Amino acid sequence: MTTHAQDHADIAFRIEDLRWQVSPSFALDIPRLALPRGQTTAILGRSASGKSTLLSLLGRVEGSYFERAADLSGKVFLHGLRAPTQVPSTARAVGGEASEASEGAPSDHIELLGLSEIELLKTQLRGPGIGFVFQREGLFPGRSVRDNVAWPLRALGQKPRDADTKAESSLAAVALSPDREVATLSGGERKRLAIARAIAMEPRVLLLDEPLTGLDPEALGGLRELLQRLSAERRTMVMVTHQREDVESLAHHLVFMDAGQVALAGPRMSLTSELERFFAGEVPRAVISKIKENAP
Amino acid sequence: MSVAARPIPGGRVGRGLARFGVEAHALFAVLGRAGRNTFRMRGEDYVEQLGKVALSALPLVAIASLFAGMVIALNASMQLAELGSAHLVADIVAISLVTELAPVFTALLMSGKAGAGLASELGMVTLSGQAQAMRALSLDIDRELLAPRVWACITGTLLLTIAAIFAGLIGGMILGSAKLGLSPVHYMNRMTSALEPVHFALGLIKAVGFGTIIAAFGTRMGLRDKVDAGALGTHTMTAVVTASFTVLIADHIMTTFILAFFE
Numbered sequence: 001m002t003t004h005a006q007d008h009a010d011i012a013f014r015i016e017d018l019r020w021q022v023s024p025s026f027a028l029d030i031p032r033l034a035l036p037r038g039q040t041t042a043i044l045g046r047s048a049s050g051k052s053t054l055l056s057l058l059g060r061v062e063g064s065y066f067e068r069a070a071d072l073s074g075k076v077f078l079h080g081l082r083a084p085t086q087v088p089s090t091a092r093a094v095g096g097e098a099s100e101a102s103e104g105a106p107s108d109h110i111e112l113l114g115l116s117e118i119e120l121l122k123t124q125l126r127g128p129g130i131g132f133v134f135q136r137e138g139l140f141p142g143r144s145v146r147d148n149v150a151w152p153l154r155a156l157g158q159k160p161r162d163a164d165t166k167a168e169s170s171l172a173a174v175a176l177s178p179d180r181e182v183a184t185l186s187g188g189e190r191k192r193l194a195i196a197r198a199i200a201m202e203p204r205v206l207l208l209d210e211p212l213t214g215l216d217p218e219a220l221g222g223l224r225e226l227l228q229r230l231s232a233e234r235r236t237m238v239m240v241t242h243q244r245e246d247v248e249s250l251a252h253h254l255v256f257m258d259a260g261q262v263a264l265a266g267p268r269m270s271l272t273s274e275l276e277r278f279f280a281g282e283v284p285r286a287v288i289s290k291i292k293e294n295a296p
Numbered sequence: 297m298s299v300a301a302r303p304i305p306g307g308r309v310g311r312g313l314a315r316f317g318v319e320a321h322a323l324f325a326v327l328g329r330a331g332r333n334t335f336r337m338r339g340e341d342y343v344e345q346l347g348k349v350a351l352s353a354l355p356l357v358a359i360a361s362l363f364a365g366m367v368i369a370l371n372a373s374m375q376l377a378e379l380g381s382a383h384l385v386a387d388i389v390a391i392s393l394v395t396e397l398a399p400v401f402t403a404l405l406m407s408g409k410a411g412a413g414l415a416s417e418l419g420m421v422t423l424s425g426q427a428q429a430m431r432a433l434s435l436d437i438d439r440e441l442l443a444p445r446v447w448a449c450i451t452g453t454l455l456l457t458i459a460a461i462f463a464g465l466i467g468g469m470i471l472g473s474a475k476l477g478l479s480p481v482h483y484m485n486r487m488t489s490a491l492e493p494v495h496f497a498l499g500l501i502k503a504v505g506f507g508t509i510i511a512a513f514g515t516r517m518g519l520r521d522k523v524d525a526g527a528l529g530t531h532t533m534t535a536v537v538t539a540s541f542t543v544l545i546a547d548h549i550m551t552t553f554i555l556a557f558f559e
Contacts, residue, residue, distance in 0.1 A: 057433055060431075060512045061431050061432045063426050064422075064427075064521045065422070065427050065437055065519050066322060066325070066519060066520070066521075075347060117431070121434055121436050122433075125434070126431065126432050126433065126434050127432065127433040127434035127435075128434065131430075132429075132432035133431075134425055134428065134429060134432070136424070137425070137429070138424065138425035138426050138427075138428055138429025138430075138432075139426070139429070139430075141424075152433040152434075152435055155435050155436075155440065156433075156434060156435075176475045194429075199431070201433070220471070243358070
């Protein structure tokens, strides 16, 4: 029998008995799933199959400002990442693995769903810990391009000069001028700004919801190269995508979603034929699902 | 589990009461969140919001109150003239403005301006995904958005009420001297002798209460989940209508309690 540390040394996210009744007609239902650490996972599937919903849970941005998501149960463990500030013991001591944390032993995992919105803010787990690039970017329109990146850094306690320097370097990485106004940006430029904002915080985990959709070929090449560089730094990335090139150039691991369930998951190299069939229009069905070597 | 998903006993009445409970809780929640962040919010954010809420509404409130003061003076003088007591017009204008008209008038204007502004501005933050992006960046919505707006709305309503009182009193004085032949000095003397601390307490405490009501409805409706621009419009309208309605009910309740306290 292996120890806990050996079990999860290569895992970034581990999901157990996750169920979320998102609406009367749609539920996310994932009994078990593990996503590899230091690698890029691509989540694939039809529209409305639960890809972005799953990603929102991994980044703990589900629900709303006022209310936690209703009818949500299960556990989502994040391994190998320490929150920038201390996670309260009450939050870590969730479920059966409470004793490990509460005894003061260094824990390499956090149960994400056990954290309240206030605890998530206090620990600064989101942003500096888990970066998120949204499909609709959520930019701050009243601020300049530079400020869109620098303001969150300043708000988290960085000195204005350091924040500006970091913002400019992130914007240079996505080839965007810091002095422009958000209102003047094209769709592709907005995506680039959203990526710059996320990577400026240097998160160890990066969640990307269709990050390269709607970009012109030149920007696409540059950003794919940037994501490859981030991936090469052994950063954990989870990406929702519909594009074959993204999968082939970035993904090490694949998760196929269907009707809120994981239809198929495993290393990309072992799913080449399924991937071929997927891009030919044959989406794996959850009812005949088989998880291939799910644990990386 | 959400209220909608849980079976609620009592049919429509039960559901209505449950929804009322949820909304009331949410209104107090936004005020509580703003209160907890009073000393965490940045001064410049508060000043910026105060400028948006109070300074921009000052001409509107001042002009409206000036004319309101003149109209009260005109109406009161006609009634008082029949009784041979036209000289009391300053007393009536002063007391009615300070205790009732200026706070209510200002609050109703603020419900339309600041309430709608808060609901639509924060509504766009929610609708455009900025609120979700802020959560993802560990930006505290309570500190960054909520607290400066709530406190600016409360203090802005108070400051505008004071401005409305002054403008209304000047309006009454203008009419008193122009139409009734009362000298400004006589008018001022009558006003100062008529007004007592209880009148100012009544007016200013109400202004703070009304500002709180407008801020609570505006921010609550603004930060509610929205699926489309239609919901944004509906929430904004709801913020204005419910805040105005609640201000009028609260006016009666607060007047009763404050007068009972001072008696």
